[in-house]
Amino acid sequence: MGDLSRMTCFSLNTLWRRAVLLVCLLAAAPAWSADILLTAAEDSAGVQDFTQALARQRPEDTVTFTVLDDLPAPSRLPATTRLILLDLPSLDWRLRDAQGPPTLVLRISRLQAQQRLGATQHPRISLLWSDPPLARQLRLIAGILPQARRIGVLYGADSEFLLTELRQHATPLGLQIVPQRWDNINDSRPLQTLFRKSDVLLGLDDPQLYNPKTAKNLLLSSYAQQLPLVGPNAGFVRAGSLASTYSDQADWLAVLDRLLDHPPANWPRSLYPEHFKIVGNPQVARSLGLEQVDETSVATRLAEGEKRP
Structure with missing residues (x-):
């Protein structure tokens, strides 16, 4: 009986320690992480530099870049993806599909948006303006x-x-x-x-x-x-x-960092960098x-x- 009691105490202590460790790990982990996908018609050193800078800024997320031609239709991407478009061809591709993940269009001018969207607003697209307010x-x-x-x-x-x-x-x-x-x-x-x-x-x-x-x-x-x-x-x-x-790039990264900390439902339809x-x-x-x-x-x-x- 004494050996059984000691074994029971040992097992309970082990379970307790494991439970405490699990709680500590959960407390240390981010509340959630996101899959952030950047795309453009062409890859370049500037695109890679921007992608890497965003990845360093958000180490808890998965940040990747994929050339536009290698992507499926927007509606075939996971709904949980956070999509960031870096050029006009990628915006044209996104506008062809009413479905698809929430999307941030980076550095688009008011005039470019007017030519493509007019007065309409895509429910899943947020525009981050490039021209000065x-x-x-x-x-x-x-x-x-x-x-x-x-x-x-x-x-x-x-x-x-x-x-x-x-x-x-x-x-x-x-x-x-x-x-x-x-x-x-x-x-x-x-x-x-x-x-x-x-x-x-x-x-x-x-x-x-x-x-x-x-x-x-x-x-x-x-x-x-x-x-x-x-x-x-x-x-x-x-x-x-x-x-x-x-x-500049640092200002845009600050905008993205703030937006990506919020649910896409709270993203504004358009925004100038603060x-x-x-x-x-x-x-x-x-x-x-x-x-x-x-x-x-x-x-x-x-x-x-x-x-x-």
């Missing part, structure tokens, strides 16, 4: 060019829909939007007309208007008129515009007789303004 660009102008009141805006057939939103954001800032349609990029007369009526130009992220073919004419004309151009993106600032807001930076062109500022843009200070002020109700 119009309100943020206008507040950038107000911050670095406080005397500017007339905001000249070139637009085309594809970007005309943005004008209403621009006006809505401009009015509370005491700014006036001066629009000018530019249908023929080989005709400079609309530019000259707009220059005469504006204090500064705000570039929209419309590749029909702002591209390598138009850059020289736009920038030389703005220099000749001593009229600064803000935007449309960080790349154009390097080419010769004055400044712009932008979000975090952003300012890029300025010191040479352009000097040539226009303007003070160099303090990128860090201006970004901080804009961010603080966005946090206030």
